[in-house]
Amino acid sequence: MASQLDIPCLDCRNPAGIDDRPYVLLCGNQLQLQATGRKAPGPVTVDFVGGALAHRRKYGGGKGQQIAKAVGIRSGFYPRVVDATAGLGRDAFVLASLGCDVMMLERNRVVRALLADGLRRLGEAAETDRELAEIASRLHLCETDISAVDWLAQQAAESLPVVYLDPMFPERGKSAKVKKEMAAFHQLVGGDEDADALLEPAFAACYYRTVVKRPRLAPLLAGKKPSLSLEGKSGRFDIYTKHGIPH
Template sequence: MASDQPRIDFSGGAVGYRFRRSGERGHPLVRAAGIKRDHMPSIVDATAGLGRDAFLLASAGAMVTLIERSTEVHALLKDALARAAMESPELAEVVGRMTLVHGDARYLLPELKPDVVIVDPMHPPRRNTALVKKEMRQLSSIVGADEDAAELMRIALATARERVVLKWPLRAAPLLEAPKPSHQYAGKTVRYEVFVTALKPHVK
């Protein structure tokens, strides 16, 4: 029932357009993740979903591990990445920086210990375009609500070497009461809360 599944396409639509225009560098998520020309952190997208954030970060040059616990969504991502890799050498290069893993990030993060962890749980309902609402409705129907989002955040904060980035609705109440984010970057409808976790030099 393909009509009931979200469409994942890295070569077309807004994702492909941004890639062709090399518009990833100034994106607030790229800035929130700490990607710079002289610093390319290892990144785990702990809630891969439709894979767009991971593709954006990989387009900016980062090595990104995508963790998706839904078997159905994992299969959709695997197919989409394979199609993108065959589309062009440029897309194949980006896909080559993306590693897709099927599993629960809460259990995988302590083993991976990446520099940066991206957490994008299912958001509370918000008004947006019909296309986005349809895609998110389809994704939500597959994966359900992320009741353990706060637990995932705490594990991410304990394992990320440099920072955790929480993608959250622009005007929604904080997911965690504590700690407070170090700073944030605002998009049109979401904010990227940055929690710096880098240890001081004398701390092991």
Template sequence: MSDARPSLPRTAPDATAVAVARTALGDARAARELAQTLGLADLGTVQPSAVTQVPLLLLFDEVGLGLQVTGEGRYADRASGRAKGKPPGKGALPGPVRAEFVSGRMGYRREHGGGAGQLVARAVGLHKTKAPLTVVDATAGLGQDAFVLAGLGCQVTLLERNPLVHAVLADGLARAALNAECADTIARMTLVPRGSSIDWLRSQAPGSVDVVYLDPMFPHRDKSARVKKEMAVFRQVVGDDDDAVALLEAALAAARYRVVVKRPRKAPAIEGPEPATRLEGKSSRYDLYPLRALPPA
């Protein structure tokens, strides 16, 4: 997906591009605190389709926190800033993107997933060892792959440097921890305070982490591509990970057994050492960089 508008900074959100708000049933106190923490405007109670000040909201509703496009975000011309199509406030907007582990796609996957036979689990090596592995998900995003791995017994450390995504992920983990069916899995997931994954990995002793998992945002330029709602919002918020080479280098230094990199199926590998092997799915693949054999038990 191509978007003429620049992505938000990774270290601090752009106050002209995002604000905090809530629906009538959203948590007003949490909204005020998050706005203060991130240095963003708190718009109070809003109807997202009528918001024209910013294209994106950190929106608290009756479920929790999500990233919500606004009327401006849907109808503004990215290149010129002129409104086009329907005016703001007309028509339904897509719902918020949130970190959801209890219901929806992740809830179904939790109940009906393929266990250690899932592609991400095989990439990490869970079909080869019964030993509990420590995994660092250095590009955690909405935490979906980390949740799968934690559900299979891994202790997962999550790193996410984008402040908006980090806030949404923290909210999703907190809500899931209150659910009896998810609590044990969430207890194996630790979200590190926001910061650079590269710096965090470089601060670890060599070989101190069993597996490092990376899913850096790949520069995708196909204007005609139809992408999922989550990916469209992520490209708006995060942009491309132009430092993937340094991230892979830091991951290889910190990992004990292997580094796993998720890529679009036809994308080139990250520049640097060639992966030893690949596992391919329908739309994505996993590049494997083994460092030593996994423990048998």
């Protein structure tokens, strides 16, 4: 794995005793991204089976969720979605659990390895859980280093029903405080400084709409005004529509 990801293999060292690297990958029953040092917070992993995503799958509000409205889900219509900035795959899993077929793009090799490990464990759990099996069949990972901008630019015009974008927004000020356990992830990924370049190829490739998830007070992606926005307490969905959703 170290060879595949082009990172050094540190063998069996305790992350608490490492001070020359900010984070490490721990291999075991599940792949974990762990910050180093004595007071480091807990690890980051992709868990599509339990934890917060299991709770949201069961009690999250179904088609009434803003993300469902944003991508255009309605009874009998579950568009295919390309999540071009998958990250830890949480929104992609929610969309798959709601009935959409979702392709995840993630350019960071380490994050992509975390996603692949999460999908592996989802597949194992799906062997004895019909609901998870249906979700697993709709959730896919693009195994390539190509950037989302280049991948989208290679797609035929209007060939993707919905493109979903959630670029990492550079955190500033007090609102910049991220959950401690996510510190290593943010340090690894950083802010998507080239995020503005995503909108044009995404909109060219989509048929129905491109959806951009942003912090509530963040500027518009690429400065482009959306067709409409859905705003929540801490975030919003900017929706750039092309063709109408079928009724």
